[in-house]
Amino acid sequence: MVDDIEFIAEMENKVNSGDEILLPEAQRLLNTANVQILAETANRIARRFSEAQVDVEMLLNAKSGSCPEDCSFCAQSSFYESRINKYPLLEKETVLGRAQKAKESGADSFCLVCAYRSPPENDFNYICDIIEHIKKCLDIDVNVSLGFMTKERAKRLKMIGVKRYNHNLETSETYFSQICRTHDFSDRLNTALIVKEAGLELCCGGIIGMGETAMQRLELAYSIRNLSPNEVPINILIPKSGTPFENLHGVSPIDAIKTIAVWRFLMPTPIIKIAAGREVYFRDSDNLALKAGANGIITGGYLTTNGNDPSRDMQMIQDIGINQG
Ligand code: SF4
Structure with a gap:
């Protein structure tokens, strides 16, 4: 048998020739002790397929909390007593101001995120107004994450110029019932498929460190790969007080690096974005993720957690000698 480095x-x-990595091969990559070589190789694959660029996105939580779903990791679920700032859908000018800030910070895209199972009709119409207003006033890509979609709504978002729709699978099909009981894996898959059918770009990833096994993490990666997404966010659980997962410990930085690297072998072309958890788990070494196969970050904070200042993130990208997207 060839040694790990040869493998x-x-x-x-195999990836460079356009062939797919099979599950036993992915398992062997994940089990290697040569993490540095694994990461450097994943980095080479990322740069080869993405022209040495990093995609930078800024989020706005435009409607916070009171979500009727019971996702065990989420501080915005109405099932749990989490200390977060809850508010209804923000006004148009407030959202535009944040999109302007994203543009000034040098972000490639602005993502408007709302905590809904699915927006009520009035809110959906107002969100569409907001998006049209941003598109009229600013030259920035607008992405959204609004929960479950119908075909009609997805088509309308496409029509008004939304670039990408985020809908994560969150975890593997076999672990899903451990993280949520108000909807199931197939509901999430269904919205991902609707988004693609409407011609929107799909952003679809998950959260690692929720108690799933390494095998289930791979299972999730294969489910995501089957959807051929344009972007794959990898979040690392930040345990939130008041949620059922408040006492979990996420994953070690090494496991996070291995996950990013192996997912890059499985998915050479999409943007792999290291998302929530980057600042918490990697602290000042968060550039490591961008040297292990990731080619995207979220800057300026997350939905209920602060992040790095955008100027610090832009400097980090410059320092490691790759271009912003
Ligand atoms: S993850 Fe989304 S659907 Fe689940 S509780 Fe949080 S906001 Fe609601």
Whole structure:
């Protein structure tokens, strides 16, 4: 049998030739002790397929809390007593101001996120107004994440110029019932498919460190790969007080790096975005993720958690010698 280093090189050649990495191969990559070589190889694959660019996105939580779903990791669920700032859908000018800030900070895109199972009709119409207003006033890509979608709504979002729709699978199909009981994996899959059918770009990833096994993490990666998304956010659980997952510990930085690297072998072309958890788990070494196969970040904070200042993130990208997207 070839040694680990030769095996990683073989897998790189396989990816470069356009062949897919099979599950036993992905397992072997994940189990390697040569993490640095794994990461460097994943980095080479990312740069080869993405022209050495990093995609930078800024989020706005435009409607916070009171979500009727019971996702065990989420501080915005109405099932749990989490200390977060809850508010209804923000006014148009407030959202525009944040989009302007994203543009000034140098972000490639602005993502408007709302905590709904699915927006009520009036809110959906107002969100569409907001998006049209942003598109009229600013030259920035607008992405959204609004929960479950119908075909009609997805088509309308496409028509008004939304670029990408975020809807994560969150975790593997076999672990899903451990993280949520108000909807199931197939509901999430269904919206992802509707988004694609409407011609929107799909942003679809998940959260690691919720108690799933390494195998279930791979299972999630394969489910995501089957959807051919344009972007794959990898979040690392930030345990939120008041939620059922408040005492979990996420994953070690090494496991996070291995996950990012192996997902890059499985999915050479999409943007792999290191999302929530980057600042918490990697602290000042968060550039490591961008040297292990990731080629995207979220800057300026998350939905209920603060993040790095955008100027610090832009400097980090410059320092590691790759271009912003
Ligand atoms: S993850 Fe989304 S659907 Fe689940 S509770 Fe939070 S806001 Fe609601």
